[in-house]
Amino acid sequence: MSGIEREITLDTRHVAKHLPNTPQVQRLLRRGRAAHIFKNAATMERVAQAIIARGEFTGSIRGYERYGLFFAEAIGYRINPKDGLSTPLFYGEVKIDAEDRYHVIPRTRPSQD
Secondary structure, three states: OEOOOOOOEEOHHHOHHHOOOOHHHHHHHHOOOOEEEEOOHHHHHHHHHHHHHHOEEEEEEOOEEEEEEEOOOOOEEEEOOOOOOEEEEOEEEEEEOOOOEEEEEEEOOOOOO
Protein backbone atom coordinates (compact mmCIF):
# COMPACT_ATOMS: atom_id res chain seq x y z
CA MET A 1 0.00 0.00 0.00
CA SER A 2 1.27 3.47 -0.75
CA GLY A 3 0.40 6.88 0.59
CA ILE A 4 -0.59 8.00 4.05
CA GLU A 5 -4.19 7.13 4.77
CA ARG A 6 -4.82 9.04 7.99
CA GLU A 7 -5.05 12.66 9.04
CA ILE A 8 -1.65 14.23 9.72
CA THR A 9 -0.79 17.84 10.57
CA LEU A 10 2.20 19.89 9.41
CA ASP A 11 4.70 20.54 12.22
CA THR A 12 5.70 24.10 11.36
CA ARG A 13 8.70 24.07 13.74
CA HIS A 14 10.77 22.29 11.06
CA VAL A 15 9.78 24.25 7.94
CA ALA A 16 12.37 27.06 8.01
CA LYS A 17 15.39 24.76 8.25
CA HIS A 18 14.46 23.27 4.86
CA LEU A 19 13.93 26.53 2.94
CA PRO A 20 16.63 28.65 1.25
CA ASN A 21 18.16 31.73 2.86
CA THR A 22 16.72 31.33 6.35
CA PRO A 23 18.54 31.95 9.65
CA GLN A 24 17.86 28.31 10.57
CA VAL A 25 19.82 27.07 7.54
CA GLN A 26 22.71 29.40 8.38
CA ARG A 27 22.71 28.12 11.97
CA LEU A 28 22.95 24.48 10.77
CA LEU A 29 25.92 25.34 8.56
CA ARG A 30 27.70 27.34 11.31
CA ARG A 31 27.34 24.32 13.60
CA GLY A 32 29.02 22.12 10.98
CA ARG A 33 25.85 20.31 9.94
CA ALA A 34 24.69 19.80 6.36
CA ALA A 35 21.55 21.63 5.28
CA HIS A 36 18.93 19.78 3.20
CA ILE A 37 16.96 22.51 1.44
CA PHE A 38 14.00 22.54 -0.95
CA LYS A 39 14.15 24.83 -4.00
CA ASN A 40 11.34 26.92 -2.48
CA ALA A 41 8.19 26.69 -0.33
CA ALA A 42 6.01 25.69 -3.30
CA THR A 43 8.30 22.73 -4.04
CA MET A 44 8.18 21.71 -0.38
CA GLU A 45 4.36 21.71 -0.47
CA ARG A 46 4.23 19.82 -3.78
CA VAL A 47 6.62 17.15 -2.48
CA ALA A 48 4.68 16.75 0.78
CA GLN A 49 1.38 16.30 -1.08
CA ALA A 50 2.91 13.76 -3.50
CA ILE A 51 4.34 11.70 -0.64
CA ILE A 52 1.08 11.83 1.32
CA ALA A 53 -0.78 10.66 -1.81
CA ARG A 54 1.59 7.96 -3.08
CA GLY A 55 4.75 7.73 -0.95
CA GLU A 56 6.12 4.36 0.15
CA PHE A 57 6.43 3.43 3.82
CA THR A 58 10.15 2.96 4.56
CA GLY A 59 9.93 2.08 8.24
CA SER A 60 9.98 3.53 11.72
CA ILE A 61 13.45 4.92 12.31
CA ARG A 62 14.68 6.97 15.29
CA GLY A 63 11.16 7.56 16.63
CA TYR A 64 9.54 8.66 13.34
CA GLU A 65 7.34 6.79 10.89
CA ARG A 66 8.81 7.54 7.44
CA TYR A 67 7.41 7.65 3.92
CA GLY A 68 9.34 8.59 0.81
CA LEU A 69 9.29 9.07 -2.92
CA PHE A 70 11.88 9.62 -5.67
CA PHE A 71 11.31 12.49 -8.11
CA ALA A 72 12.50 12.76 -11.74
CA GLU A 73 13.72 16.35 -11.25
CA ALA A 74 15.76 17.72 -8.38
CA ILE A 75 13.52 18.98 -5.56
CA GLY A 76 16.28 20.65 -3.59
CA TYR A 77 19.91 20.47 -2.63
CA ARG A 78 22.26 19.54 0.21
CA ILE A 79 24.84 22.11 1.28
CA ASN A 80 28.09 20.70 2.63
CA PRO A 81 29.09 22.78 5.68
CA LYS A 82 32.83 22.34 5.08
CA ASP A 83 33.12 23.68 1.54
CA GLY A 84 29.67 25.14 0.77
CA LEU A 85 29.24 22.89 -2.26
CA SER A 86 25.72 21.76 -3.05
CA THR A 87 24.43 18.39 -4.25
CA PRO A 88 21.04 18.07 -5.99
CA LEU A 89 18.43 16.00 -4.15
CA PHE A 90 15.80 13.82 -5.83
CA TYR A 91 14.23 12.01 -2.85
CA GLY A 92 11.61 13.43 -0.49
CA GLU A 93 10.76 12.02 2.92
CA VAL A 94 7.86 12.70 5.27
CA LYS A 95 8.59 12.05 8.96
CA ILE A 96 5.58 11.53 11.25
CA ASP A 97 5.89 11.71 15.04
CA ALA A 98 3.77 9.98 17.70
CA GLU A 99 1.20 12.84 17.66
CA ASP A 100 0.67 12.54 13.86
CA ARG A 101 2.62 15.74 13.16
CA TYR A 102 4.77 15.62 10.04
CA HIS A 103 7.53 17.47 8.30
CA VAL A 104 9.05 16.91 4.89
CA ILE A 105 12.75 16.74 4.04
CA PRO A 106 14.66 16.57 0.75
CA ARG A 107 17.24 13.78 0.93
CA THR A 108 19.69 11.75 -1.13
CA ARG A 109 18.00 8.46 -0.21
CA PRO A 110 15.68 6.87 2.38
CA SER A 111 16.77 7.11 6.02
CA GLN A 112 18.50 4.11 7.51
CA ASP A 113 19.07 3.00 11.09
